[in-house]
Amino acid sequence: MTSPVATRESIVIVGGGLAGLAAAIALAPRGHRITLLESRNRLGGRASSFHDATTGQLLDACQHVSMGCCTNLAHFSQTIGVDRFLQPQPVLWFMTPDRRISRFAADPVPAPFHLSRALLAAHYLTFTDKLRLVRGMLALMRLSADADEPLLPWLKRHGQNDRTITRFWGLVLTSALNETVERVGTKYARKVFLDGFLRHRKAFEVQVPTVPLGRLYGEELQGWLSQHGVTVRLGQGVRQVEFADGRAIGVQFRTGETLPADRVILAVPFDRVVEMIPEAMRSQLPSMARVPELTPSPITSVHLWYDRAVMDYPHLVLIDCLGQWIFDRGEDAAGGHYVQVVVSASRELRNQGHAEVERAITAEIQRLLPKASDAKVLRSRVITEMTATFSAVPGVDALRAPQVTAIPSLVLAGDWTLTGWPATMEGAVRSGYRAAEVICAARGESAQFEQPDLR
Ligand SMILES: Cc1cc2nc3c(=O)[nH]c(=O)nc-3n(C[C@H](O)[C@H](O)[C@H](O)COP(=O)(O)OP(=O)(O)OC[C@H]3O[C@@H](n4cnc5c(N)ncnc54)[C@H](O)[C@@H]3O)c2cc1C
Missing domain, CATH: 1.10.3110 (protoporphyrinogen ix oxidase, domain 3)
Known part of the structure; x- marks a missing residue:
């Protein structure tokens, strides 16, 4: 009889974004030896924070929100115990340039x-x-x-x-x-x-984290992973997946070192994934052939710290304005009142310098928010993520790859894989859960990690 220990497999997950993390939390309780490799020094991928060099404050590169319909992200957050940091917004506030407000609630x-x-x-x-x-x-x-x-x-x-x-x-x-x-x-x-x-009364409710993403997917998550035996290695850039006899057998780091594994989950962004497959193996992965045709779409976030509170609402959805959402992030430790403005699909800002974007957004806020007209901007920061998401152009699913591949022991994950969802945190988590299901299926185990839609 085979002992459970003998059947344990080593699984390497490349990429510590939500897709890789979701795969790790789904598989960890099954007793595999899981190693998660992340090239940066933090987890969370695009949904992460950084330390502001001026203040030391933990800042989200961009405000991330989810909605009530994101059942897999909710499950992920509950599993790792960070759902308490998500604040549902049962009311959405819409504002036009004439400062009129509409309240949107169920x-x-x-x-x-x-x-x-x-x-x-x-x-x-x-x-x-x-x-x-x-x-x-x-x-x-x-x-x-x-x-x-x-x-x-x-x-x-x-x-x-x-x-x-x-x-x-x-x-x-x-x-x-x-x-x-x-x-x-x-x-x-x-x-x-x-x-x-x-479809559901709660589906539209936006959830806003009350703490930086770096806290959500930082210490708490790392604690959960280590308690469940997942080895997390940060600052470990992987160059390529290694193959032998047509199977994925591990990874090679940028340093040239290698790490053998029974199975590899590649959970890196769409603009990285193809280069991580040696050229000789690419023809054996026909489902990935069109991934390079995915096109990116940028997001710009403008971070402003005022000398006083300028907002009367937790957020505003702006109509006919340059900014699309304004979030009130409250008062920080240094006494600044932090406001973040998000401009999605910000291609139009491409040719403008950060100073110009900041000027346009602060002028807009001054026009929209009476309290901002006398307020002083203490600090500001503009961040543009050029490859924030793939573009959901007509027929985009023909360019995306499923999690299962034609090569045994190689599985894909990432918001760009076929999930039935656009590029979102929910899509990333679904892809990770599906990747974990593929691994279980290959081992003859039945597993259902992906959560149903709201009913
Ligand atoms: C500015 C911005 C705002 C957004 N706002 C929202 C929002 O409000 N709501 C929402 O649902 N979604 C939002 N998104 C999208 C969301 O962040 C992504 O869909 C999701 O986080 C993608 O997760 P992922 O794991 O698929 O990819 P990623 O988060 O990109 O994770 C991939 C990981 O792989 C790592 N990696 C890459 N190459 C290597 C390598 N060679 N070796 C090791 N590791 C490697 C990367 O460092 C990264 O950590 C936003 C995205 C951006 C950029």
């Missing part, structure tokens, strides 16, 4: 009618616009889940005008998909509205 009626009253009350759309939206939404619900044609012509064919396109469809999609309404396909647009707004 009524205690069943989905999909729970947001009807909030939509009817939206000051930034006319009554006829709202009827147009209902027409568009009904057509979207009838659309096949697999259809992925260019959204903009589809919206126009379904009665949408410039105002509903920019003030509703574009507003929601630019934040949710990190892409403009002109560039996205119907598939993920449909998903955002159906899963995020129509």
